[in-house]
Amino acid sequence: MDKTEAIAETINKAKMGNQIAFSRLLDTFWNDVYGFQLKRTENENDAEDITIQTFSKAFDKINTYKEAYVFKTWLITISKNIHIDLVRKRKRNILGTGGNGEAIKKMLDDAPTMEDRLIQEQNLTDLLRDIKKLKPHYQEVINLRYFNELSYAEIAEKLNEPMNNIKVKLLRAKKLLAEIISDKA
Numbered sequence: 001m002d003k004t005e006a007i008a009e010t011i012n013k014a015k016m017g018n019q020i021a022f023s024r025l026l027d028t029f030w031n032d033v034y035g036f037q038l039k040r041t042e043n044e045n046d047a048e049d050i051t052i053q054t055f056s057k058a059f060d061k062i063n064t065y066k067e068a069y070v071f072k073t074w075l076i077t078i079s080k081n082i083h084i085d086l087v088r089k090r091k092r093n094i095l096g097t098g099g100n101g102e103a104i105k106k107m108l109d110d111a112p113t114m115e116d117r118l119i120q121e122q123n124l125t126d127l128l129r130d131i132k133k134l135k136p137h138y139q140e141v142i143n144l145r146y147f148n149e150l151s152y153a154e155i156a157e158k159l160n161e162p163m164n165n166i167k168v169k170l171l172r173a174k175k176l177l178a179e180i181i182s183d184k185a
Contacts, residue, residue, distance in 0.1 A: 007071060014062050022059055025071075026171050030055075032072055033079050040083055048135075050086065052172070054079040056164035130180045138173035145170055 001009070007028065013021035033054050037047035057078050058065075065074055131139055144150045144158065152170075156163040 008067065011062070011065065011067075011071060014059070015065075022167075023171050023175075025058075026055055026168065027175065029072055029075055030172070033075050036076055037079055037083065040080075046086070050079060050082050052165055052168050053082050055168045056162060057082065059168070060164050126184075127181075130177060130184075133180050134173060134176055138169065138176060141166060141169045142173050142177065 007025075010021045010024050010028075014025055030051065034047055034051045037050045037054075038044065041047050041050065054075060058075055061078075065071065131142055134142065140159070141155060144155045145152075150158065152163050152166050156166045159166065
């Protein structure tokens with residue numbers, strides 16, 4: 001199976017709600033979307049925020065994706081539109097985020113991933129030290145999820161963000177944390 005077929009299969013699994021497929025898509029295309037936004041925004045924080053929003057929106061709308069298009073191009077288009085909206089909002093000087101009216105959907109927590117197992121095997125002191133190496137917004141979602149044991153919906157409410165953004169941030173945070181732990185081993 002070539003790379004294109006593997007991606008198509010992963011997309012189909014994601015359309016059926018497979019969380020591991022979503023994680024694979026995130027891992028596969030994160031650097032492409034982030035790199036694209038870093039060139040556009042010339043700001044790491046904006047690029048990262050827009051990339052998180054891109055995957056959140058893409059995962060929410062995955063069933064609208066048509067196989068006739070290249071998945072990476074579809075993601076970049078979503079990303080570009082999010083950036084354009086952000087620039088428009090800044091130009092209008094709208095302050096505050098307010099509620100976005102999205103109904104919070106109940107999503108099932110998936111089975112532990114490879115990253116979850118690696119994180120769970122760590123000594124608590126070492127783990128806390130490794131978590132501190134993450135950017136603050138990743139530290140926050142890890143702490144709320146694993147130490148405060150909040151659900152995705154509770155974290156979304158607490159941080160006033162859409163639940164899909166929280167899921168993407170947690171996926172990314174767990175991946176980065178697992179890399180930090182693996183690099184030490």
